[in-house]
Amino acid sequence: MTTVFNFGAGPAVMPREVLDQAREELVDWRGCGMSVMEMSHRGAEFMDIAARAESGLRELLGIPAQYKLLFLQGGASLQFAMVPINLIGRAGSADYINTGEWSKKAIAEARRFGAVNVAASSEASGFTSIPPRSTWQLNPRAAYVHYTPNETIGGVEFHDVPDVGGVPLVADMSSTILSRPVDVSRFGLIYAGAQKNIGPSGLTVVIIREDLLGHVREGMPVMLDYKLHADHDSMYNTPPTFPIYMAGLVFDWLKRQGGLSVMAQRNARKAALVYRAIDESGGFYRCPVDPAARSWMNVPFLLHDTALDKAFLKASAERGLLQLKGHRSVGGMRASLYNAMPEAGAAALAEFLQDFARTHG
Numbered sequence: 001m002t003t004v005f006n007f008g009a010g011p012a013v014m015p016r017e018v019l020d021q022a023r024e025e026l027v028d029w030r031g032c033g034m035s036v037m038e039m040s041h042r043g044a045e046f047m048d049i050a051a052r053a054e055s056g057l058r059e060l061l062g063i064p065a066q067y068k069l070l071f072l073q074g075g076a077s078l079q080f081a082m083v084p085i086n087l088i089g090r091a092g093s094a095d096y097i098n099t100g101e102w103s104k105k106a107i108a109e110a111r112r113f114g115a116v117n118v119a120a121s122s123e124a125s126g127f128t129s130i131p132p133r134s135t136w137q138l139n140p141r142a143a144y145v146h147y148t149p150n151e152t153i154g155g156v157e158f159h160d161v162p163d164v165g166g167v168p169l170v171a172d173m174s175s176t177i178l179s180r181p182v183d184v185s186r187f188g189l190i191y192a193g194a195q196k197n198i199g200p201s202g203l204t205v206v207i208i209r210e211d212l213l214g215h216v217r218e219g220m221p222v223m224l225d226y227k228l229h230a231d232h233d234s235m236y237n238t239p240p241t242f243p244i245y246m247a248g249l250v251f252d253w254l255k256r257q258g259g260l261s262v263m264a265q266r267n268a269r270k271a272a273l274v275y276r277a278i279d280e281s282g283g284f285y286r287c288p289v290d291p292a293a294r295s296w297m298n299v300p301f302l303l304h305d306t307a308l309d310k311a312f313l314k315a316s317a318e319r320g321l322l323q324l325k326g327h328r329s330v331g332g333m334r335a336s337l338y339n340a341m342p343e344a345g346a347a348a349l350a351e352f353l354q355d356f357a358r359t360h361g
């Protein structure tokens with residue numbers, strides 16, 4: 001098998017060890033004669049797999065006891081609706097921080113269920129920075145404050161959790177969860193689609209403080225009520241069993257790496273390698289993002305001459321550096337450096353950036 005490094009933004013690279021383990025267990029899970037995907041979600045084997053996945057994530061993130069952990073479906077995109085459907089009615093309005101394409105989608109969906117106050121936005125500057133906290137026009141009576149800690153498309157990341165007083169903080173952590181330690185007690189609700197930093201697509205993780213359960217808007221489908229899922233331990237209906245199993249293997253792998261502090265150090269080193277290659281290219285490459293807000297997970301960059309884009313993508317693919325094409329809405333390139341991207345991958349990319357600039361400069 002050829003060695004490649006997959007820089008795709010999602011679905012994204014998985015730890016090689018996890019894939020090997022899944023292959024080993026694919027047809028016959030630990031001698032039970034069945035594949036995980038053939039098991040009843042209510043059988044002893046799968047209940048054990050789900051419980052292990054839950055305890056793994058709880059341990060990694062240090063999730064306090066008064067938070068429920070839900071394994072849902074529908075992606076982060078369904079959470080754009082479920083959050084207001086369950087929470088906005090408590091006050092009738094919510095504050096949103098607009099830092100990019102994913103924030104915008106969350107805002108558009110929330111507007112269908114209540115009043116949305118965009119308390120701060122970096123849209124005027126092309127979403128290349130984070131509006132300073134001192135400029136946010138927060139409503140102290142808002143039901144919650146929603147923000148996107150890492151904008152996967154723009155490559156803009158908050159490196160600290162903002163202080164919003166006593167209002168519940170809601171975060172779309174799809175592309176940053178597990179990349180570094182985080183104090184869950186600062187949040188009312190955290191959600192994340194699995195396919196960036198957790199496992200295969202099809203699973204959505206929701207971490208919700210218990211007092212926020214039980215406020216769902218009238219007349220909604222029961223499946224959109226967090227409390228229903230919490231009351232049934234995420235087994236009201238058939239959960240995405242195979243993605244939950246894979247996520248559990250990833251959590252075990254993260255624990256073996258040393259946990260989230262170790263991942264944070266590794267992720268910071270990976271990002272530094274790639275940003276340095278961009279910044280030291282003498283203008284051959286350019287990253288449009290404010291250095292203070294540059295993402296560890298998604299590095300967008302442009303070539304000084306877009307006529308070279310095609311050649312760049314061809315030459316990088318020939319070196320086994322895959323999926324570097326930028327999001328269609330911004331163009332250019334994007335390198336995603338999630339947990340499962342080894343340091344050798346970031347180093348190979350940095351070296352390629354230098355080589356390509358030298359031969360095409």
Ligand SMILES: *Cc1c(COP(=O)(O)O)cnc(C)c1O
Pocket residue numbers: 010074075076077078102148150151152172173174175193194196
């Ligand atoms: C990928 C992504 C989404 C969309 O996730 P789906 O699971 O496809 O709905 C939303 N928000 C962020 C920050 C993302 O990275």
